Amino acid sequence: xxSKQQDVFNHAVVPLVGExxxxxxxTIFAYGQTGTGKTYTMEGGGGKTQDGELPSDAGVIxxxxxxxxDILEAQSAEYSMxxxxxxxxxxxxxxxxxxDESKFSDDKSKKPMALMEDGKGGVFVRGLEEEVVxxxxxxxxxxxxxxxxxKTAETxxxxxxxxxxxxxxxxxxxxxxxxxxxxxxxxGKLNLVDLAGSENISRSGARDGRAREAGEINKSLxxxxxxxxxLVEHSGHIPYRDSKLTRLLRDSLGGKTKTCIIATIAPSVxxxxxxxSTLDYAHRAKNIKNKPEVNQKMMKSALIKDLYFEMDRxxxxxxxxxxxxxxxxxxxxxxxxxxxxxxxxxxxxxxxLGLESKDKQLDELQGLYDSQKVLSADLSDKLQTLQxxxxxxxxALAVLEEKYMQANNTIKEKEYLIENLLKTEKVLVHEAHxxxxxxxxxxxxxxxxxxxxxxxxxxxxANKNIVGHFHSQLTQDMDILxxxxxxxxxxxxxxxxxxxxxxxxxxxxxxxxxxxxxNQVREMKESFSSRITELHGFASELNLKSQLSSEKxxxxxxxxxxxxxxxxKGLLADADQLLIGLQNGLSQQxxxxxxxxxxxxxxxxxxxxxxxxxxxxxxxFFRTIDAxxxxxxxxxxxxxxxxxxQLLQLQTKFEICAADEEKxxxxxxxxxxxxxxxxxxxxxxxxxxxxxxxASERSNSLQTETTKxxxxxSSMSEQWEAYVEITEEAFHRNISSVEQKxxxxxxxxxxx
Numbered sequence: 001x002x003s004k005q006q007d008v009f010n011h012a013v014v015p016l017v018g019e020x021x022x023x024x025x026x027t028i029f030a031y032g033q034t035g036t037g038k039t040y041t042m043e044g045g046g047g048k049t050q051d052g053e054l055p056s057d058a059g060v061i062x063x064x065x066x067x068x069x070d071i072l073e074a075q076s077a078e079y080s081m082x083x084x085x086x087x088x089x090x091x092x093x094x095x096x097x098x099x100d101e102s103k104f105s106d107d108k109s110k111k112p113m114a115l116m117e118d119g120k121g122g123v124f125v126r127g128l129e130e131e132v133v134x135x136x137x138x139x140x141x142x143x144x145x146x147x148x149x150x151k152t153a154e155t156x157x158x159x160x161x162x163x164x165x166x167x168x169x170x171x172x173x174x175x176x177x178x179x180x181x182x183x184x185x186x187x188g189k190l191n192l193v194d195l196a197g198s199e200n201i202s203r204s205g206a207r208d209g210r211a212r213e214a215g216e217i218n219k220s221l222x223x224x225x226x227x228x229x230x231l232v233e234h235s236g237h238i239p240y241r242d243s244k245l246t247r248l249l250r251d252s253l254g255g256k257t258k259t260c261i262i263a264t265i266a267p268s269v270x271x272x273x274x275x276x277s278t279l280d281y282a283h284r285a286k287n288i289k290n291k292p293e294v295n296q297k298m299m300k301s302a303l304i305k306d307l308y309f310e311m312d313r314x315x316x317x318x319x320x321x322x323x324x325x326x327x328x329x330x331x332x333x334x335x336x337x338x339x340x341x342x343x344x345x346x347x348x349x350x351x352x353l354g355l356e357s358k359d360k361q362l363d364e365l366q367g368l369y370d371s372q373k374v375l376s377a378d379l380s381d382k383l384q385t386l387q388x389x390x391x392x393x394x395x396a397l398a399v400l401e402e403k404y405m406q407a408n409n410t411i412k413e414k415e416y417l418i419e420n421l422l423k424t425e426k427v428l429v430h431e432a433h434x435x436x437x438x439x440x441x442x443x444x445x446x447x448x449x450x451x452x453x454x455x456x457x458x459x460x461x462a463n464k465n466i467v468g469h470f471h472s473q474l475t476q477d478m479d480i481l482x483x484x485x486x487x488x489x490x491x492x493x494x495x496x497x498x499x500x501x502x503x504x505x506x507x508x509x510x511x512x513x514x515x516x517x518x519n520q521v522r523e524m525k526e527s528f529s530s531r532i533t534e535l536h537g538f539a540s541e542l543n544l545k546s547q548l549s550s551e552k553x554x555x556x557x558x559x560x561x562x563x564x565x566x567x568x569k570g571l572l573a574d575a576d577q578l579l580i581g582l583q584n585g586l587s588q589q590x591x592x593x594x595x596x597x598x599x600x601x602x603x604x605x606x607x608x609x610x611x612x613x614x615x616x617x618x619x620x621f622f623r624t625i626d627a628x629x630x631x632x633x634x635x636x637x638x639x640x641x642x643x644x645x646q647l648l649q650l651q652t653k654f655e656i657c658a659a660d661e662e663k664x665x666x667x668x669x670x671x672x673x674x675x676x677x678x679x680x681x682x683x684x685x686x687x688x689x690x691x692x693x694x695a696s697e698r699s700n701s702l703q704t705e706t707t708k709x710x711x712x713x714s715s716m717s718e719q720w721e722a723y724v725e726i727t728e729e730a731f732h733r734n735i736s737s738v739e740q741k742x743x744x745x746x747x748x749x750x751x752x
Contacts, residue, residue: 005056008041009063012260017067019258020172020188023294027191027252028060031221031281032264033274034197041262042168042194043147060262061168061192062140068172068190069136078175082130083139085146089164090216091244096146096166097129115247121255123247130171143168165220165245168192173303184297191252195221195245220245225281227253232287256293261285425667428660435656442649 016026030038044059054062072079085096093113116126133139151164170190177183196217223243230238231254238254240246252259263282265275 005041005044005058005060005063008262009060012262013060013064014067016190016258016260017064017071019292020170020190021068021071021174023186023188023297024292025189025191025251025257025295027193027249027257027259028064028262029191029193029195029249029252029259030262030264031195032197032278033266033271036197036264036266036278038197038262038264039194041264042192043143061143062136064190064192065136065139065170068170072172072174080173081133082171083133083142084128084130084169084171085142086125086128086167086169086248087146087150087164088167088220088245088248089151091220093125093244094149094164095125095127095129096149097131097142115244122251125248139170165196165217166194167248168194185303186297187295189295191257193249219243224249225284228281228285228288232284252290254288254290256291258292259288259290421667424663428663428667431656432660432664435660 013028016028020026028042030041032038040057040059042059042061044062045055045057054066068081083097087094087096093115095113113128114126115123118124131142133142146166146168150166169192172188172190174186174188175183176186220243223239223246226239226242227246240250246253251257261282263278265271265278
């Protein structure tokens with residue numbers, strides 16, 4: 001519902017317009033119930049174009065026409081275009097572009113237009129007017145004129161219902177050249193069909209004549225539906241001849257034409273049946289398969305030949321019409337018309353003679369124009385050669401000016417260099433005097449420096465002697481220290497050997513004592529075990545003799561226990577004596593070991609203290625040596641730094657003196673160079689000034705000549721353009737007057 005005319009056109013019509021320009025035949029027709037907008041879709045709302053732009057409600061036909069002309073103008077193609085506007089009302093064909101002759105003849109006396117076969121399977125309307133157009137505005141006017149002649153009436157469903165079918169055809173011939181250079185004509189045709197709406201007679205309120213119109217419309221649309229069904233079902237016979245509408249659309253339904261159907265429906269629920277019927281109609285039509293083919297391109301000569309045949313046919317039709325429909329007028333009017341005709345013929349002869357003279361004048365003017373054109377071409381060639389020469393001279397002048405600028409810059413640089421050299425010469429002379437005095441001072445400094453170096457050498461020799469004496473004393477002290485250390489080490493080794501021997505003897509004696517003690521303990525164990533066994537035997541005897549009296553038994557037990565206690569006491573006393581002896585021996589050995597360790601410790605501490613004192617004296621000796629060495633190093637570095645500084649000063653003074661001498665010599669050489677450069681500069685300046693002067697004079701003369709020539713050519717061209725405009729205006733006036741008189745003569749002839 002929100003779709004606009006532009007959307008419908010872009011979606012459905014734009015591709016077909018391109019196909020038409022490619023040489024196809026295309027058909028667009030609108031189908032639907034009355035009052036659903038078929039005519040609005042095809043023709044639009046009737047708004048006027050403004051500044052070549054279409055209104056927003058413009059229909060398919062004006063939009064297609066505008067697009068065709070836009071594409072052809074963009075391609076700059078050579079083309080011709082013809083349009084025709086046909087109406088089918090009550091199965092009768094009417095040419096909407098034919099002149100209105102109702103004032104001169106009765107409508108009943110008109111001969112109806114007939115459909116004819118063209119022998120190629122196509123159909124054409126005999127006597128149909130085709131108007132040649134060259135712009136879109138002409139087609140809009142033709143469309144407006146033909147739409148005004150269509151049959152319309154008011155019904156209950158539509159205030160301005162179309163009561164007829166209309167077919168607006170656009171035939172385009174486009175010239176194109178083959179690669180061989182042969183001119184061919186490409187032909188395309190666009191049929192824009194506005195069908196009358198199908199309607200329910202009872203609902204539309206049509207009566208009498210309107211009911212007959214509605215019946216004929218429904219009949220033609222019914223026949224169209226049968227043709228579509230037959231094409232979809234692939235039946236044998238297709239009833240094209242049952243209606244003139246189907247005969248006219250025969251090529252568009254199953255033929256070689258590309259066809260587009262625009263189905264229009266009503267949004268009202270009351271029209272549901274008609275809407276479904278329309279959609280079913282369009283769906284069935286969509287299943288038709290056409291076989292589109294590009295129209296055969298024909299040569300330009302063949303098209304001219306066909307046009308000649310058509311002119312002959314039209315002439316024959318005109319003669320036949322005159323013979324059948326003669327005109328009778330009074331004699332006086334006939335004589336007056338004859339006299340007027342004769343006067344017009346004489347006037348026409350005079351105009352033709354004048355036209356011939358004008359043609360001759362035009363030929364002469366054309367010859368003059370050609371000669372002037374040749375002359376202007378020659379002058380333009382000369383102008384181009386002169387311009388080239390002027391450009392070459394300008395380039396040479398630019399090169400010379402650049403060289404002059406470079407030479408001038410080099411001369412200025414040399415002058416500046418010479419001035420700086422002269423200035424520096426004075427400064428260098430002054431500095432040379434100062435340097436001479438400084439050189440004398442430096443010689444004195446050098447003599448003092450050499451004396452210092454001699455003193456330094458003596459001091460270094462003394463230091464070397466001291467270092468040598470110190471080295472010999474150090475070696476002697478080190479030897480003494482080494483002998484002391486070796487003697488202390490031998491003494492320590494002997495004492496350690498004695499200690500090892502004593503320990504070994506102590507260990508052996510202790511081993512023997514321990515062995516004896518083990519033997520004694522073993523013997524005690526054996527005796528104890530024998531006593532225990534005896535005790536066990538005695539106990540067993542007591543158990544056997546348990547039947548004895550308790551008193552005898554107790555006495556024997558006490559006796560045996562006392563004996564046992566005595567034995568055990570003896571054994572314990574022996575063990576205590578043995579342990580006491582062992583402890584005494586161990587304490588004596590421990591005392592001897594401690595005294596030996598203390599003696600060894602005292603000897604070692606004495607040796608350590610002696611070595612510490614020796615190392616302290618040695619370290620003090622080395623510290624004094626390091627201090628003397630650092631002092632010597634400092635004295636050497638200071639002497640080297642002072643010598644280096646004096647040598648650098650001497651070097652810089654020598655370099656400055658050498659540079660001054662070099663500058664002094666360069667100044668003398670620069671003076672000689674400046675004199676030679678001045679001479680060369682004057683010579684180059686004179687030559688460049690003479691060349692620039694001659695080049696400027698030549699360029700000025702050349703510019704004056706070119707301006708004179710340009711003024712002459714511009715004045716001649718202006719005079720020639722004015723003359724051509726005057727002759728063209730005179731020629732157009734003569735042609736227009738001749739055409740007017742010829743038209744008047746033709747009208748008089750037609751009236752006769």
